[in-house]
Amino acid sequence: MNYKTIAVASSVFALSLAGTAHAQTDIQWWHSMTAVNGEWVNDLAKDFNASQKDYRIVPTFKGTYDESMTGAIAAFRAGNAPHILQVFEVGTATMMASKSAIIPVGQVMKDAGVPFNPAAYVPAVAGYYTAPNGQMLSFPFNSSTTIFYFNKDAFKAAGISTDKPPSTWPEVVSAAAKLKASGHKCPFTTAWQGWTQLESFSAWHNVEFATKRNGLAGLDARMVVNSPLHQRHIENLANMSKQGLFVYKGRGNVPEASFISGECAMINTSSGFYGNVAKNAKFAYGLAPLPYYPDVPGAPQNTVIGGASLWVLAGKKPAEYKGVAAFFNYLSSPEVQSASHKRTGYLPITTAAYELTEKSGFYKEKPGTDVAVTQMIRKTTDKSRGIRLGNYVQIRGIEDEELEQVWSGKKTAKEALDSIVSRGNELLERFQKANKG
Amino acid sequence: MAAEKRVVFRSAWLPWALLTPQIIIIAVFFFWPAGQALLQSLQQSDAFGTSVEWVGLENFRNLVNDPTYLTSFKTTAVFSVLVAVLGIGISLLLAVFADRIVRGATFYKTLLIWPYAVAPAVAGVLWLFMFSPSIGIVAYWLRAVGIDWNHLLNGPQAMALIVMAAVWKQISYNFLFFLAGLASIPKSLIEAAAIDGARPWRRFWTIQFPLLSPTTFFLLVINMVYAFFDTFAIIDASTQGGPGTETKILIYKLYYDGFKALDLGGSAAQSVVLMFIVIVLTVLQFKFVEKKVNY
Numbered sequence: 001m002n003y004k005t006i007a008v009a010s011s012v013f014a015l016s017l018a019g020t021a022h023a024q025t026d027i028q029w030w031h032s033m034t035a036v037n038g039e040w041v042n043d044l045a046k047d048f049n050a051s052q053k054d055y056r057i058v059p060t061f062k063g064t065y066d067e068s069m070t071g072a073i074a075a076f077r078a079g080n081a082p083h084i085l086q087v088f089e090v091g092t093a094t095m096m097a098s099k100s101a102i103i104p105v106g107q108v109m110k111d112a113g114v115p116f117n118p119a120a121y122v123p124a125v126a127g128y129y130t131a132p133n134g135q136m137l138s139f140p141f142n143s144s145t146t147i148f149y150f151n152k153d154a155f156k157a158a159g160i161s162t163d164k165p166p167s168t169w170p171e172v173v174s175a176a177a178k179l180k181a182s183g184h185k186c187p188f189t190t191a192w193q194g195w196t197q198l199e200s201f202s203a204w205h206n207v208e209f210a211t212k213r214n215g216l217a218g219l220d221a222r223m224v225v226n227s228p229l230h231q232r233h234i235e236n237l238a239n240m241s242k243q244g245l246f247v248y249k250g251r252g253n254v255p256e257a258s259f260i261s262g263e264c265a266m267i268n269t270s271s272g273f274y275g276n277v278a279k280n281a282k283f284a285y286g287l288a289p290l291p292y293y294p295d296v297p298g299a300p301q302n303t304v305i306g307g308a309s310l311w312v313l314a315g316k317k318p319a320e321y322k323g324v325a326a327f328f329n330y331l332s333s334p335e336v337q338s339a340s341h342k343r344t345g346y347l348p349i350t351t352a353a354y355e356l357t358e359k360s361g362f363y364k365e366k367p368g369t370d371v372a373v374t375q376m377i378r379k380t381t382d383k384s385r386g387i388r389l390g391n392y393v394q395i396r397g398i399e400d401e402e403l404e405q406v407w408s409g410k411k412t413a414k415e416a417l418d419s420i421v422s423r424g425n426e427l428l429e430r431f432q433k434a435n436k437g
Numbered sequence: 438m439a440a441e442k443r444v445v446f447r448s449a450w451l452p453w454a455l456l457t458p459q460i461i462i463i464a465v466f467f468f469w470p471a472g473q474a475l476l477q478s479l480q481q482s483d484a485f486g487t488s489v490e491w492v493g494l495e496n497f498r499n500l501v502n503d504p505t506y507l508t509s510f511k512t513t514a515v516f517s518v519l520v521a522v523l524g525i526g527i528s529l530l531l532a533v534f535a536d537r538i539v540r541g542a543t544f545y546k547t548l549l550i551w552p553y554a555v556a557p558a559v560a561g562v563l564w565l566f567m568f569s570p571s572i573g574i575v576a577y578w579l580r581a582v583g584i585d586w587n588h589l590l591n592g593p594q595a596m597a598l599i600v601m602a603a604v605w606k607q608i609s610y611n612f613l614f615f616l617a618g619l620a621s622i623p624k625s626l627i628e629a630a631a632i633d634g635a636r637p638w639r640r641f642w643t644i645q646f647p648l649l650s651p652t653t654f655f656l657l658v659i660n661m662v663y664a665f666f667d668t669f670a671i672i673d674a675s676t677q678g679g680p681g682t683e684t685k686i687l688i689y690k691l692y693y694d695g696f697k698a699l700d701l702g703g704s705a706a707q708s709v710v711l712m713f714i715v716i717v718l719t720v721l722q723f724k725f726v727e728k729k730v731n732y
Contacts, residue, residue, distance in 0.1 A: 263571055391698060393698040433481070
């Protein structure tokens with residue numbers, strides 16, 4: 001019913017514009033951006049449409065990331081898929097494996113004769129969306145990473161310096177202990193536990209999360225997230241949980257609300273949370289890099305990306321793909337990128353956009369907004385470039401299920417991590433088998 | 438037994454014509470999708486369906502080899518028995534009381550029927566809010582009486598939460614049927630028993646309850662099917678199967694694997710298994726429980 005209403009609404013909208021838009025080619029763009037970010041997407045389309053006369057980008061909100069992906073897949077099977085689909089990072093391997101359903105971005109740009117240089121992109125971003133053969137498959141759009149937020153007021157009340165926030169895990173533990181002593185009920189929590197405490201944690205410490213360069217180099221990757229370092233970290237968190245220093249607040253981004261409300265004083269979560277904090281937090285807050293273990297060689301390395309990219313779906317007319325290429329070309333300009341970065345808190349995805357933003361003095365004006373960027377704009381290693389696995393959505397689910405059993409004391413860190421590895425590997429084997437063709 | 442009186446159609450085609458609409462509906466909304474599920478359960482394909490491979494029973498083998506799938510059976514059994522028994526018990530109690538009220542009966546009945554209009558996902562969120570460990574009002578009261586409510590990490594509490602939400606949502610439906618059932622019991626029977634000196638409790642057990650048995654039996658089947666199939670939205674909105682896998686019932690795992698993780702073959706295999714379980718359960722209920730039913 002929902003789709004129907006949207007379809008009717010958009011066709012009415014299209015008809016009303018038909019008078020003025022006679023020679024234009026429409027390009028459908030399905031996305032999952034809500035509220036402030038939804039306005040951003042609409043503005044991008046509006047500005048592009050105003051900048052030229054040949055094409056018209058029609059952005060349509062299709063629900064959450066998994067809803068719009070399921071919707072697009074159903075539409076593709078029925079033969080009326082959109083031209084451009086926004087897909088979240090965990091869906092990347094699924095999209096990559098569907099070779100006949102997608103057209104690589106590099107190909108789209110080449111066919112349209114539009115210059116496109118993947119090297120302009122931040123390595124950790126470009127690397128993630130590039131196939132083992134070096135071809136860029138999707139267009140990086142909104143990328144985020146994991147950072148550390150803390151409540152400055154709570155820190156002051158507990159007598160902790162706010163100029164030097166905890167940068168290592170031992171420091172986080174001692175800060176949490178002081179917060180607890182000062183009467184704080186939830187010193188530390190984490191959102192997206194799998195992403196922040198296992199995936200980003202691995203890249204940040206330059207240890208493998210999975211073999212085959214974390215899956216970037218092939219479908220025969222297998223998980224190795226039960227290394228001694230991983231065990232040590234999860235044990236550490238389990239101990240913090242027992243002492244009431246770490247309070248588990250749920251899956252996904254649910255725990256974020258407990259930071260905004262002031263209940264939890266420290267949180268690990270997405271850099272995309274910044275907009276919400278800036279708008280709604282009623283206390284002084286600070287942003288800092290993800291904590292690390294100082295005795296681990298190579299740490300801190302870089303963190304991995306989250307967010308989404310734009311995929312071009314197959315089966316459309318060549319003229320329409322030219323429009324897609326023109327739109328992507330527009331999106332790649334440093335000015336557009338930098339404006340988007342400042343507006344949304346998502347990462348600037350090209351080095352030029354980062355430099356432009358820095359020159360404008362934005363990072364000095366809003367301290368902390370560069371934390372995510374500096375964590376990402378680094379030379380990556382084979383172990384830290386990104387994590388891209390098949391059946392990733394289910395693997396994330398397994399991470400949630402097993403870690404919860406550690407926090408509730410039902411499993412030891414080792415048991416849970418071993419179980420993540422064995423259950424995850426089964427899914428990876430299955431994915432490899434289903435997509436070998 | 439007296440010989441049944443049968444009315445027979447003279448025409449050969451009329452009965453079929455009368456049945457056709459029903460048959461078409463069942464074919465389109467049951468046999469066709471069920472057939473699709475059967476086919477898909479023997480295939481493995483990528484999300485877009487561009488490469489389809491026949492894999493025989495491999496999807497089923499994967500399920501059997503997955504220990505979490507097997508625990509999910511136990512979880513589902515606990516959940517559906519609790520939902521059916523509590524849902525039927527509470528609504529029977531409410532219906533018997535409502536049946537006795539003279540003044541304001543319509544008002545009282547309307548209030549009880551309201552929750553049925555609430556969407557399952559909304560029901561899940563509603564209960565989640567009340568029991569949310571940090572902001573929930575009920576969680577706050579529970580803490581005041583010394584119960585540390587945290588369904589995020591406490592499995593039995595999470596199960597209690599989804600059972601409450603699922604039962605609450607279904608009570609109205611059961612209530613309506615029981616109320617109608619009670620209304621159809623001839624008043625003279627109850628009055629006769631009352632004259633003979635039977636107290637309300639005894640009148641209920643010896644007259645009303647046995648005469649309600651067709652309704653109770655029908656509701657048992659319906660509630661089992663409800664618990665098995667219609668509750669994933671409640672779970673998705675409240676516990677998402679957690680903590681760990683303690684509230685991951687079969688239908689939620691199926692929904693998650695199929696619609697979130699896009700593992701179509703695997704989730705089709707699960708739906709086939711689920712379909713057989715419900716068919717077997719319903720047959721068993723008709724075979725054994727129905728014998729005790731007085732029509």
